[in-house]
Amino acid sequence: MDFSDLIATKIKEIMKEKNINSSQLSKLTGIYRSTLTMFLTRKNRTIRLENLLYICEAFNMKLSEFFSDKRFDEAEANDWRNK
16 A cells, blocks of 8 residues: 555544544644645645644554554555556
8 A cells, every 4th residue: 555545544544543533633733624634634745744743643642653554664655666
């Protein structure tokens, strides 16, 4: 799975666990709802590290906890070098 896809999947999983929708996450983080939605629906393939930090704060977790998921061990970057 692509690294960016995995980040979006992980965010959606935590949102589901915490019963938080994108509007609520937007209010908790200060990130525009449209920005969150574009990333989570994969219309935008990138997320700023700063925004991911805000999201982790809203989830009451450290960035290291977010990336401790074993799926990140196998994640790959986009195949940007072949373009």
